[in-house]
Amino acid sequence: MPVVFVAACKLPTPFAEFTMHGFLEKATGREHVVLSLGDVADGAPVLGRVHSECLTGDALFSQRCDCGSQLEAAMQAIAREGRGVLLYLRQEGRGIGLLNKVRAYELQDGGADTVEANERLGFAADQRDYGICLPMLEHMGVKSLRLMTNNPRKVKALTDMGITVAERVPLHTGHNPHNKLYLATKANKLGHMMGSQHQNEADPA
């Protein structure tokens, strides 16, 4: 098993009281969590989000990206449905780590886009590995996901490792003047499906 389950606890949030399940990835020592709500082990497709850590967006309110807004919208959507899972994966900066992301942002401040900056630092555009998702979902008893994402490569990566993605649910939120180019580059170079409307389809409120 590449990840081991460690413990679970209650996690009250403004949206709902989730259960937080902690996992240790043995090869890297990284600590990951899954938030769950309701009965996710009944076999029916589960509304889910596989969210990659973004300290700047998720915790520090950065407007350079759309991560914080997507995290909030996903938790709200799960709360509204009363059932779902959110995998919070500690693969900061698409897998290059926080300090390398700061280096990449520095290059972006000088004119590079998000892909060029990674490449100039000697990294691939996206270094993430979703291999730990399967054992985490198996632990949760989740058989099939309705996955909230705009990234078809994420859907393919999960499908290729044997996770059933019954549906892709778009998550269009967090557009602002600071991340216009960033979102355009994701659409043009990374294949993200950004949609035309500046609203969150998982959270149409």
Ligand SMILES: Nc1nc2c(ncn2[C@@H]2O[C@H](COP(=O)(O)OP(=O)(O)OP(=O)(O)O)[C@@H](O)[C@H]2O)c(=O)[nH]1
């Ligand atoms: N290297 C790098 N990583 C970034 C940058 N901006 C955001 N990230 C990281 O990108 C990850 C989120 O990936 P995104 O490409 O925004 O979105 P996604 O997860 O592929 O797709 P969605 O499911 O639609 O959100 C997080 O780990 C962020 O820390 C950047 O400019 N450079």
Ligand SMILES: [Zn+2]
């Ligand atoms: Zn981000």
